[in-house]
Amino acid sequence: MVRQRLDELIAAIPDAEDAYDLALSVVGCVSDVMEESELASRLYILWADITDFYELRPDHDRPRWHSFEKLGANGRSG
Secondary structure: OHHHHHHHHHHHHHHOOOHHHHHHHHHHHHHHHHHHOHHHHHHHHHHHHHHHHHHHOOOOOHHHHHHHHHHHHHOOOO
């Protein structure tokens, strides 16, 4: 099941030795999930837009970006 695989990959992020390769696996799995769910595809686009905004403006609002990174690492919203 694609979603179970995605959950497993995300859970492995904090302990990943090679974050880049793991990220590639996550992106590949996310694209499979997006084929199954319109909501997932919309959330991915939102995440990508926010990430691009903060990566292109690293000094814009560093504390807020740090919170965004923390949420991604924790895999939860609170």
